[in-house]
Amino acid sequence: MAESASKPRPLLGPLVSAGQQTVAGVLIGSLAILIVSATAGLIANRFSPRRIPLFPAVRARDVISLPLPPGIRSMAPQKAYAAFQAHSALFVDARSPDEYAQGHIPGAINIPVNDFENGALSHMDQLDSAPAVVTYCPSMECWDAVDVADRIREVSQKPIYVFEQGWEAWQADKRPVTKGDQP
Amino acid sequence: MKRLLSHPITGHICRLLLGGAFVYANWTKLFHADEVARLIYGYRIIHPDLLNLAGIIFPWLELIPGALLLIGILPRSAATLLGGLLAVFIGAAALVMMRGIQIKCGCFLPLVSDHVDWLMILRNSILILLALQIIAWPTSFLARRRP
Numbered sequence: 001m002a003e004s005a006s007k008p009r010p011l012l013g014p015l016v017s018a019g020q021q022t023v024a025g026v027l028i029g030s031l032a033i034l035i036v037s038a039t040a041g042l043i044a045n046r047f048s049p050r051r052i053p054l055f056p057a058v059r060a061r062d063v064i065s066l067p068l069p070p071g072i073r074s075m076a077p078q079k080a081y082a083a084f085q086a087h088s089a090l091f092v093d094a095r096s097p098d099e100y101a102q103g104h105i106p107g108a109i110n111i112p113v114n115d116f117e118n119g120a121l122s123h124m125d126q127l128d129s130a131p132a133v134v135t136y137c138p139s140m141e142c143w144d145a146v147d148v149a150d151r152i153r154e155v156s157q158k159p160i161y162v163f164e165q166g167w168e169a170w171q172a173d174k175r176p177v178t179k180g181d182q183p
Numbered sequence: 184m185k186r187l188l189s190h191p192i193t194g195h196i197c198r199l200l201l202g203g204a205f206v207y208a209n210w211t212k213l214f215h216a217d218e219v220a221r222l223i224y225g226y227r228i229i230h231p232d233l234l235n236l237a238g239i240i241f242p243w244l245e246l247i248p249g250a251l252l253l254i255g256i257l258p259r260s261a262a263t264l265l266g267g268l269l270a271v272f273i274g275a276a277a278l279v280m281m282r283g284i285q286i287k288c289g290c291f292l293p294l295v296s297d298h299v300d301w302l303m304i305l306r307n308s309i310l311i312l313l314a315l316q317i318i319a320w321p322t323s324f325l326a327r328r329r330p
Contacts, residue, residue, distance in 0.1 A: 026318075029260025030267075033248050041216075041243035048214045052235050066224055067217035067235055141225030141286050143218055 066140065068162060072149045075134055075161035077169050083134060084175070090130030094137045094148040095167065097181065105136070105170060106178040113137075113144040116151050127156055136163040136170070194322030197313040198252050198262075204310060205249030205265060208290055212242040218289075225286035226275045226299075244268070255323030262321070266314035269307045276304050 045051055052067035065074040075083070083089040084105065091108035093100050100110040109126055111119030120127065127133065133152055137145040145162050153160050163170075171177065187193060212219050220238025223229055229237055245268065248261035276299045279286060288299045290306075 026259045026263055029257045030264045033251065033257065033260055033264055034244065037244040037247040038240045040247060041240040044213060044243065045216055045239045048216070050214060050217055052216050052220070052238065054236055054239070055232055056235055066221050067238065069217060141221055143221055143287075146217075146221070 065164060068146060069150050069153075071153050071160065072146065073159070073161050075163045077163070077165050077173060080134060080136075080161075080163040080170075081173070081175055083132070089132040089134045089161070090126055091163075092133055092135040092145075092148060092152070093167075094135050094142075094144040099138070099167075101179065101181045103171075103177045103179050104167070104183075106176050107183050108136075109183050110181070111148055111152075113147050116148060120152065120155065127152065127158070130158060132159040132161065134161045134163050136166045139166045139168040140164050142166065188316060189320045191320075191322050194317065194320050197316040198255065198258055198322055201262065201265060201310055201313040201317065202249045202252030205245045206253060209242045209246040209249065212289075213246065216242075222287060222289040225284070226279055227282075227284070228275050228278065252317070258321040258323055259318050262314040262317035266311055266318065269311045269314065273304055273307050273311075276300075276307070 042054075050069060056065060056067070065076075068074060084091065084107070087107075091105045093104045093108045093110045094113050095104075095110075096112050096114070097110060100108075100112075104110070109119075109123045111123060133149070133156065135145040135149040135152070137143075137148075145164070145166065149160050149162050216235070216238040218238075219241055220234045223237050223241065224231070224234055245265070248264045251257055251261040252265070276288070279299045280301075284299075286299050287297050288303050290297065290303060
């Protein structure tokens, strides 16, 4: 009797410890948390200002496009090259000045994500006169090009694209490159 | 040693550290599914068609068990879930490093390195040890002794 009197008794009873003494109970609890978490994520996304579709839009099989903030569109490698040839867009390199100097798309200006204000200020004329803006960074998993595009969108009314496959794809496709700290 | 590991204070510390780490790492990601999807893409272990879904669900899948651990509700189940996730992260990080890919992990910025490296694997291994302690000797502030 004295022994049972000293046993812990959960204040919230079942929520704290029910089923937590057996392996099955623990696994059922984990599954319940998993379901609640997934549901919370889906509901939050439904009402988020940065809502994304549950599944990516169907595109060409060899071109993946990840979700982008509102007002920013993806530009596939072929279209990026076409825009480069036609001079129909200003390319913005979101990488560091060192990476930019080692090689970049000819004509691209450098606006590093870590120094956006200075970079954007010094290239404001070009941003204003460009028919469209295309940002890029090393590859698809970097967020810098999207970040720079998102911030350009706040100061420019021009169509803004992200060349998601970025510098690595440009090099892999053996497109023209130039070196140095000038466009 | 076992006495120290099984002590309720050790349990509380492990629970708060593990839960706090996951809550801290995820609360800013909750409404940025697009960024999370891009981070997950970097690991190249999920089919592109499932990236959006993963980006939507993952932050919540880490935050809710973390919050449950902080509060002390279903500590064993929450720790089991987080331990499993950490094991997956370690496997994914090892794959990325074997392939020689350099990517951001988006884990605990700005406290430690934000890149997938040995430090990340070491940190996740320590967190798994915390999860194991909680699974073995669960504690909760909500439990009290009979008067």
